[in-house]
Amino acid sequence: xxxxxxxxxxxxxxxxxxxxxxxxxxxxxxxxxxxxxxxxxxxxxxxxxxxxxxxxxxxxxxxxxxxxxxxxxxxxxxxxxxxxxxxxxxxxxxxxxxxxxxxxxxxxxxxxxxxxxxxxxxxxxxxxxxxxxxxxxxxxxxxxxxxxxxxxxxxxxxxxxxxxxxxxxxxxxxxxxxxxxxxxxxxxxxxxxxxxxxxxxxxxxxxxxxxxxxxxxxxxxxxxxxxxxxxxxxxxxxxxxxxxxxxxxxxxxxxxxxxxxxxxxxxxxxxxxxxxxxxxxxxxxxxxxxxxxxxxxxxxxxxxxxxxxxxxxxxxxxxxxxxxxxxxxxxxxxxxxxxxxxxxxxxxxxxxxxxxxxxxxxxxxxxxxxxxxxxxxxxxxxxxxxxxxxx
Amino acid sequence: xxxxxxxxxxxxxxxxxxxxxxxxxxxxxxxxxxxxxxxxxxxxxxxxxxxxxxxxxxxxxxxxxxxxxxxxxxxxxxxxxxxxxxxxxxxxxxxxxxxxxxxxxxxxxxxxxxxxxxxxxxxxxxxxxxxxxxxxxxxxxxxxxxxxxxxxxxxxxxxxxxxxxxxxxxxxxxxxxxxxxxxxxxxxxxxxxxxxxxxxxxxxxxxxxxxxxxxxxxxxxxxxxxxxxxxxxxxxxxxxxxxxxxxxxxxxxxxxxxxxxxxxxxxxxxxxxxxxxxxx
Numbered sequence: 001x002x003x004x005x006x007x008x009x010x011x012x013x014x015x016x017x018x019x020x021x022x023x024x025x026x027x028x029x030x031x032x033x034x035x036x037x038x039x040x041x042x043x044x045x046x047x048x049x050x051x052x053x054x055x056x057x058x059x060x061x062x063x064x065x066x067x068x069x070x071x072x073x074x075x076x077x078x079x080x081x082x083x084x085x086x087x088x089x090x091x092x093x094x095x096x097x098x099x100x101x102x103x104x105x106x107x108x109x110x111x112x113x114x115x116x117x118x119x120x121x122x123x124x125x126x127x128x129x130x131x132x133x134x135x136x137x138x139x140x141x142x143x144x145x146x147x148x149x150x151x152x153x154x155x156x157x158x159x160x161x162x163x164x165x166x167x168x169x170x171x172x173x174x175x176x177x178x179x180x181x182x183x184x185x186x187x188x189x190x191x192x193x194x195x196x197x198x199x200x201x202x203x204x205x206x207x208x209x210x211x212x213x214x215x216x217x218x219x220x221x222x223x224x225x226x227x228x229x230x231x232x233x234x235x236x237x238x239x240x241x242x243x244x245x246x247x248x249x250x251x252x253x254x255x256x257x258x259x260x261x262x263x264x265x266x267x268x269x270x271x272x273x274x275x276x277x278x279x280x281x282x283x284x285x286x287x288x289x290x291x292x293x294x295x296x297x298x299x300x301x302x303x304x305x306x307x308x309x310x311x312x313x314x315x316x317x318x319x320x321x322x323x324x325x326x327x328x329x330x331x332x333x334x335x336x337x338x339x340x341x342x343x344x345x346x347x348x349x350x351x352x353x354x355x356x357x358x359x360x361x362x363x364x365x366x367x368x369x370x371x372x373x374x375x376x377x378x379x380x381x382x383x384x385x386x387x388x389x390x391x
Numbered sequence: 392x393x394x395x396x397x398x399x400x401x402x403x404x405x406x407x408x409x410x411x412x413x414x415x416x417x418x419x420x421x422x423x424x425x426x427x428x429x430x431x432x433x434x435x436x437x438x439x440x441x442x443x444x445x446x447x448x449x450x451x452x453x454x455x456x457x458x459x460x461x462x463x464x465x466x467x468x469x470x471x472x473x474x475x476x477x478x479x480x481x482x483x484x485x486x487x488x489x490x491x492x493x494x495x496x497x498x499x500x501x502x503x504x505x506x507x508x509x510x511x512x513x514x515x516x517x518x519x520x521x522x523x524x525x526x527x528x529x530x531x532x533x534x535x536x537x538x539x540x541x542x543x544x545x546x547x548x549x550x551x552x553x554x555x556x557x558x559x560x561x562x563x564x565x566x567x568x569x570x571x572x573x574x575x576x577x578x579x580x581x582x583x584x585x586x587x588x589x590x591x592x593x594x595x596x597x598x599x600x601x602x603x604x605x606x607x608x609x610x611x612x613x614x615x616x617x618x619x620x621x622x623x624x625x626x627x628x629x630x631x632x633x634x635x636x637x638x639x640x641x642x643x644x645x646x647x648x649x650x651x652x653x654x655x656x657x658x659x660x661x662x663x664x665x666x667x668x669x670x671x
Contacts, residue, residue, distance in 0.1 A: 235668045237456075237471030237657055261464045263472050375464070379474035380512070386657060387477065388511065 006201070006227045009220065013204035016211050017253070020067055020090065024211050025058050026098050036159060038126070039096060040103040041087065041111055042248040043305040044277040045130050046149060046292050051172040051214060053156040053164050058099060059210025059274065062086045065252040065367045075117060076110070081337045082365045083249035084114045091122065101126030101159060103152075107248055107305055108339050126159050128152060134307040136297045145293045153289070169288035177281040179214050182221040184276065187268065189225055191325040194265035195235040197228050199243075200257045206272045236263075239385040242327040243269040244318065244348065247305050249335035251364050258371040259331065263382030267325040270303050277301055304344030315351035322357060328385045329358040331378065336363045358385055393658050394420075395456040396443060397650030398436055399478065400463035402499045403427060403526065404612060407439035408647040409447050409454075412655045417485070421446035422644055436466055458654030460646045470668055473653050476502065481510040481652050482645030483608040487637055491605035494593055494623070494636075495645070496613035499525050501589075503596035510649075514600045518592060526612050529619075532568055532585055536578045543582055547618025550583030557588070564588065586622035594626045597634070604633040614642030 016024055029035045038050045039060040047057040063069065063086030071092045072085030090096050102125060104115035115129035131148055133141030157164050186205065190197040205224055209217035243259070247270045259266060280299040283291045302308050302317035322330065330352060334341035345361065352359050360381045362374060392413040399406040409421040421443035425435055436459075444451060459469045460478040475495065483490040483506065493504040504515040518525070533540050554576050557563040564585065571581050597607065613619055615638065624636045641648070661667050 236469070237661065237668045262474075263464075376474065379464075379472070380476060383474050383477040383653075386471070386473075386660075387653060 003230075004223050004227055006224070006231050009224050009227055010201050010204055013201075013208040013220075016208045017064075017204050018066075020063060021095050022058065022098070022211060025056055028056050028213060029098055036100040037098060038101045038103060038156070039099045040130075040274075041083075041105060041107075041114075043105055043107050043273045044132070044300075045103045045105050045274065046152070046296075047214070047274065048169060048172040048176050048282075048288070048292065049149065049153055049156060049164065051175065052168040052288075053160045055100070055156065055160065056213060059207075059272070060087060060090065060096065060099075060102070061207070061210060061250050061272075062366050063090050064250070065254070065369070067367075069367075079337055080110055081249050081335050082367065083335070084110050086366060087114065088117065088121075091118075099125070101128065101156075103128045103130050106131045110339075111248075126155060128155055132296065132306075134309070136309065138294075138297065142293055142297055145296060146289055149289045149292060166288050169292075170284045170286075173282045173288055173291065174284040175214055175218075177284065179209070179218045179221075180275060180278065181281075182218050182225075183209075185225060186221050187276070189228065191267040193235075194238070194240065194267055196231070196233050199260050199266035199269070200253055201228075203253065203256050203271060206275060209275060210272065237386065238263045238265045239328045239382045240265045240267045240326055241381075242267060242318070242322055242325065242330050243271075243333060244330055245304070245332050245334035245338070245341040245345070246271045247273050247303060248340070249338060249366050251333055251335075252366060252368055254371050255333065255364055255368065255374060258375045259333075259378045262375045262378035263386075264331065264378050266331075267327050268321050270301075270305075273301060273303060273305055304340045304348075311347075314347050318348055319351060319355060319357075327357075328389065329360075329381065331381070332359060332361040334361070334363055336365050358389060393455045393655040394449060394453055395458060395651045395654035395658065396440060396454055397478065397647040397652070397654060398439060398457070398459045398463055398466065398469070399475075399644070399646030399650060400432055400436065400459065400461040400466070401427075401497050401612070401646070402462065403497070404643070405432065405435050405439055406644050406647040407436075407443050408644050408651050409443040409449070410648070410651040410655060411447075412652070417652070419648070420449070422641075422647075424643065432462070433466065436463070437468070440468070456654035456658040458650040458657075460650040470654065471657060473650050475646055476504050476512050476515050478646045478649030478653060479610050480504055480506040480512050481649030482647070483610055483649075484508070484510040485648050485652060486610075486639040486641060486645060487606060487608045489606045490608035490637065492597060492600075492602040492607040492634070493645075494597065494607055494609045495611045496589075496593070496609065496619075497526060497611040499527055501525060501593055501596065501611075503593065503600055503602065505600045505602055516596050516600050518596065528564070529585065529589075529613070529616070531565060532582070535565070535568055535572065536581065538578060544615070544617035544619065546579045547582040547586050547616075548579075548621060550577075550579040552580050553583035553587055554580045555588070556581075556584045582618060583622065586616075586619045587626065589619060590622040590626040593623060594630065594632070598630075598632075602634060605635075607634050607636050608642070608645075609636060609638045610642045610645035612643050614638040614645075615640075 036055040050057040062083040072089035135141035241264045282295045407423045411418045423442040456470045479495045483493045495502045501518040505513040556567040
């Protein structure tokens, strides 16, 4: 069979990205009677349990740059970020009418409140506010989180009309372990040769994973790495940056392209953390609830999206990522009014300043259209790194 | 020895410069510029590289680094890109080592940049979106008045009673000019009025970034407009700023010069580390 070119793969992902009616997920659902789709918002939900229920986890990451928000603005004040408003707009305009349930992870108050709005507006749908622990002791947070996972499982069993067995969850854990391994391979490849795996391509590839069945996404990543390796693209004299703050409301694709165009190779980011939240393989035997809970408590990424009780540890994950990926600096790009990103930033900045690592900060909304100031800011940042720092 | 090409893609003109650097010896071997005039910028850039190579007698493979600046971020065939502020600062110090600020006035906007003796950008500010401080605006006015662009400066110097025009909006200013023509105001007084209005905006930019002494070098296409240079100096003197405006015959190449020199610098830096990129 002929292997796909990078362009074919990226075009396929771009089509999924632009399709705010989620045709691929609709097709998956329509292919077999009784199939169900569970939407989830950023940042982390245990997709393994949804998968084990025979359902499709569908990442709902807002309405994107092109969708006009009309109804959504009536539900939130103007000083609230855009993702909840565009997500409501998606639902009201029927783009999510095929979705059987929605999960709202505990990323911030706004998303928590959105779960309440959803319960009132869509009474016939399964709605779950998915709480995660802020205490990482097994006997406290572990017990709480285990119960949370069991409640989720019970809710999905009711929706599926069948039991979700431990063996089924363990099989799904193995499937997601493989997916995570390939996500990490793509990220490693981009960090090694960023000119061969531009950030916008990697972003689209990961966005496709929010809609496609996990097995198909894994295949797509394998194909991409094969194709990218076969198409050697020219290396430019760019600086290398880590992009931080894009874990919930998504930056416009043009912003990612603009950063790279401005001379910054993005060698790491915190986009779509659901694919990389867990840092190690979850054991695919034994009690899957215990295993998922243990992985969350002890092997998950320390980002703005996760509470870190130990101030000494705060920022270590970022510094390690900068070291591992060979980044020259950091671009903090936070969505306007994003509490988690903007509250985390000063603590991160403090660590960077102590370590002498350059950084810049900027803000965006998912529909930001004016990229010239961003190009200018990122471009002069790249120049300052290339000409005036030790890089 | 390092050879580097700098390509400054402006909104109206593409400027290209080729340099050879050996230690402290910096040689400007070749230069080229062309108005874009609805032509494909990528094709023009290829032409420009061919032209400077031919002038210098060098071959492409002898070029260590091809650097773009201005609107040239997406150009193929370059090794790297530097931003306009960075390159104009470097170009300014090359053309006039005493410069501590740069006024870069191109076709679509103007920019004031404060720099140190090593060409490091300290701070900057740009004109807002309105085009009334730009070369395109002056071009339009010259067209209304039926005079050549190269006549603008010398005519403005002949003015005795400048006519004030709107300094806020290009559209209003153009309306002002049409009214002035119908009132038979002399072109030299209209042009001086426009120069004073532009000077006013540019001096405000300089003051907003704290430039109030030393040499301000004008770069970009409008640096060759002697009428504008004079209006800026007069405006500064009137406000007792203690700054001197300077222009250089090669001021329009400042971006290209800076790109080439920074490219050469980067090449050496990367070579020392064994991390040389390849021009695409």
